[in-house]
Amino acid sequence: MTTILKGNIVSAPACGRLDVTEHGYLIAENGVITGVYPVLSEQYAGASVEDYGDCLIVQSFADLHLHAPQYPMLGMGMDLPLLDWLNAYAFPTEARFAEPDYARTVYRQLAGELVSCGTTRVCMFSSLHTDATLILMDELEKAGITGYVGKVNMDRNGAPGVLEETTEESMRETLRWLDACQDLRHIKPILTPRFTPSCTNELMAFLGKLAAERDLPVQSHLSENGAEMDWVRQLHPDCRQYWETYKKYGLWNDRTVMAHCVWSDERERQAMKDAGVTVVHCADSNQNLCSGVAPVRRMLDEGVKVALGSDIAGGDHLDLFDVTAAAVRASKARRMMDDWNTPFLTVAEGWYLATSAGAAFFGEQPGFAAGNSLHAIVLADDTLPQSRTLTPAERLERAVYRRQEGAVQAVWSAGRKIYAKP
Amino acid sequence: MTTILKGNIVSAPACGRLDVTEHGYLIAENGVITGVYPVLSEQYAGASVEDYGDCLIVQSFADLHLHAPQYPMLGMGMDLPLLDWLNAYAFPTEARFAEPDYARTVYRQLAGELVSCGTTRVCMFSSLHTDATLILMDELEKAGITGYVGKVNMDRNGAPGVLEETTEESMRETLRWLDACQDLRHIKPILTPRFTPSCTNELMAFLGKLAAERDLPVQSHLSENGAEMDWVRQLHPDCRQYWETYKKYGLWNDRTVMAHCVWSDERERQAMKDAGVTVVHCADSNQNLCSGVAPVRRMLDEGVKVALGSDIAGGDHLDLFDVTAAAVRASKARRMMDDWNTPFLTVAEGWYLATSAGAAFFGEQPGFAAGNSLHAIVLADDTLPQSRTLTPAERLERAVYRRQEGAVQAVWSAGRKIYAKP
Structure with missing residues (x-):
């Protein structure tokens, strides 16, 4: 099966670089990209072309950190610091997902909203509820989204009577969940200790063993907030730094994503870098909860892998266009905090982090490289006023910043067209 | 003529305070608010009530600083510092408004977008073009928006051959503009020296004299960026501080709005405060252009008047819901820059700045006070998921943060219903 998309094709083959092919062809065979071409070669004579005219065709988004059960509280409780916010908002909101019908309704809406804003790859936290987690995976799979979802493990310091599980329950339910989700094709499980304060050593050891035995990826939180870091230090006096609490239990390798890393110092x-861990920068969330601004420029310079996360509902934007703009803006706050010495992220750099850098966690090459699975967004911007002809790169910059209702015309995920504007 | 709006009425009677009347009545006579009531008194028996059910009814927005002719470049050129950005983007974009047909098309779209997001009061920069300025005023008036628009004065340091006027032209055209816009009812003229570096002393003196003679308000820019401030110091070695260049020419009083004021120190x-000048905080713009973060908390503590501006197109959000969230977020960046010592703006404080504080420049009392002109937005949020019943204040917080397509159901401006959701 050949797919040929025609339009102004813009991709991010390297951090800070945009490849542009105006009125070009993006071609995939059986859902796998073969290349981007300025003209259509003879072998495709007679093949069907989806012609999107003057639209932009760009890579779709990878959101590497978000909490699905916090979707109902998106945009609320932002005046609290992290640990208070967890208790006042996050835990009670997640507790509702004990009800499968409620979970079905909310997760279907979430999956629909993700698709319509062009997010086709995720690393997502569910709640501790196994059934709701399976429902979430099912809804994402049906919507055509790809990636990883984790049942959350949290056998200590939860919300008593509201959101908690025993160590034994956590282990048993994790195994039940892993068995039950085996048949999904595009949504796979990822082990998800909530964060070190939420998991006993016994549970952490169990999860590390499971990760090794079943070759499973791992996601968690790291060095988001000073109070959190102090707490981890008290809980693990044997560990010099927060990350070592994960490393100690086999939860720290090149299939690990760690959200936030606001306060990760040179050693962390x-x-x-040594382990190949992917940092997920959650700019909105870190600013909303006054956690700080992660040293993204420094991480990039040092060769640490960095991708972006919406982190709903610490973050208030689900749409990765907004999240990209937030990352750029946060880098400007960081520049100010660093006495104007640290270069901010350009839009092209932010775009790379939101697309290629996230896709790398799924084994893809940057940009629309041959061999990548076809993940793409078709974007129209012809209803916006303009004072001169814009280059595709300028149009992409504007798309990142400017709220454009109905701009997304179509979305492709793993070779399938999963959204077409109604 | 009696107007009665029924719904969950939320207003900002003081900075940081929200008044809530659930399922209450907001009543106006001939467009002037008489009060907010929990029940309808007998005198209104039989009167027609616009019942908005469970919707929120809130004050509409005052956007006290934006550049209408930069609307076509909204969301572009954000990787440049202020003075480079002016030359590369702002000046060429504004130059297009020499063409009246172009101005008509763009300004009609701008007026429509302002209305649909609930901005009913503005202090707005036009370009230097008199005809385009009159077109802008006409389109705003027709759309039902109220407030001030200024033909920009800039007789030096413009863009030669692109955007410039002589001193004589600037004076003559200002008088022609003032004559031509006399018959508009809701959109009034405001004198608009672009900023000190753009205006000769002769022009500044002319504008100051005109302000006094015709009792006109004044808008300009102040202390946005270090390079700009250095430039002003070179141009006016006789003035110790930037603000004194306005004061010297009679452009500094309680009918003056000054945008940015990022670097205004205690003396400025x-x-x-002494003059009763209103500061317009433009959080998005200041962060985008890496200008800094204005000391809003300190200004409020000191009793300086502060309102909000979208500052399109240095700012990238026209919608004041976003601008409010940006102000809150910027205050958190400021907190981080101040070693976590400065309290951030709460959502209720941000809301006050976006509504009541801006309306004060137009002589209104805070909130839905009796005697104020009826300016209101009706907001629905029933398509959003939720995990429990939310208070009206929580719903308002969510509205500030969360992009909700189609949330605005109706808008009232100066007593008239100027928008109803199609």
Whole structure:
């Protein structure tokens, strides 16, 4: 099966670089990209072309950190610091997902919203509820989204009577969940200790063993907030730094994503680089909860892998266009905090982080490289006023910043067209 | 003529405070608010009530600083510092407004977008073009928006051959503009020296004299960026601080709005307070252009008047819901820059700045006070998921943060219903 998309094709083959092919052809065979071409070669004579005219065709988004059960509280409780916010908002909201019908309704809406804003790859936290997690995976799979979802493990310091599980329950339910989700094709499980304060050593050891035995990826939180880091230090006096609490239990390798890393110092960053851990920068969330601004420029310079996460509902934007703009804006706050010495992220750099850098966690090459699975967004912007002809790169910049209702015309995920504007 | 709106009425009677009347009545006589009531008194028996059910009814927005002719470049050129950005983007974009047909098309779209997102009061920069300015005023008036628009004065340091006027032209055209816009009812003229570097002393003196003679308000820019401030110092070695270049020419009083004021120190802030100048905080713009973060908390503590501006197109959001969230977020960046010592703006404080504080420049009392002109937005949020019943204040917080397509159901401006959702 050949797919040929025609339009102004813009991709991010390297951090800070945009490849542009105006009125070009993006071609995939059986859902796998073969290349981007300025003209259609003879072998495709007579093949069907989806012609999107003057639209932009860009890579779709990878959102490497978000909490699905916090979707109902998106945009609320932003005046609280992290640990208070967890208790006042996040835990009670997640507790509702004990009800499968509620979970079905909310997760279907979430999957629909993700698709319509062009997010086709995720690393997502569910709640501790196994059934709701399976429902979430089912809804994402049906919507055509790809990636990883984790049942959350949290056998200590939860919300008593509201959101908690025993160590034994956590282990048993994790195994039940892993068995039950085996048949899904595009949504796979990822082990998800909530964060070190939420998991006993016994549970952490169990999860590390499981990761090794079943070759499973791992996601968690790291060095988001000073109070959190102090707490981890008290809980693990044997570990010099937060990341070592994951490393100790086999939860720290090149299939690990760690959200936030706002306060990761040189040693922690070196440990990430050595292990091949992917940092997920959650700019909105870190600013909303006054956690700080992660040293993204420094991480990039040092060769640490960095991708973006919406982190709903610490973050208030689900749409990765907004999240990209937030990352750029946060880098400007960081520049100010660093006495104007640290270069901010350009839009092209932010775009790379939101697309290629996230896709790398799924084994893809940057940009629309041959061999990548076809993940793409078709974008129209012809209803916006303009004062001169814009280059595709300028149009992409504008798309990142400017709220454009109905701009997304179509979305492709793993070779399938999963959205067409109604 | 009696107007009665029924719904969950939320207003900002003081900075940081929200007044809530659930399922209450907002009543106006001939477009002037008489009060907010929990029940309808007998005198209104038989009167027609516009019942908005469970919707929120809130004050509409005042956007006290934006550049209408930069609307076509909204969301572009954000990787440049202020003075480079002016030359590369702002000046060429504004130059297009020499063409009246182009101005008509763009300004009609701008007026429509402002209305649909609930901005009913503005202090707005046009370009230097008199005809385009009159077209802008006409389109705003027709759309039902109220407030001030200024033909920009800039007789030096413009863009030669692109965007410039002589001193004589600037004076003559200003008088022609003032004559031509006399018959508009809701959109009034405001004198608009672009900023000190753009205006000769002769022009500044002319504008100051005109302000006094015709009792006109004044808008300009102040202390946005270090390079700009250095430039002003070179141009006016006789003035110790930037604000004194306005004061010297009679452009500094309680009918003056000054945008940005990022770097206004204690002395400059005291001068604002003494004169009753209104500061317009433009959080998005200041972060995009890496200008800095204005000391809004300190200004509020000191009793300086502060309102909000979208500052399109240095700012990338026209919608004041976003601008409010940006102000809150910027205050958190400021907190981080101040070693976590400065309290951030709460959502209720941000809301006050976006509504009541801006309306004050137009002589209104805070909130839905009796005697105020009826300016209101009706907001629905029933398509959003939720995990429990939310209070009206929580719903308002969510509205500020969360992009909700189609949330605005109706807008009232100066007593008239100027928008109803199609």
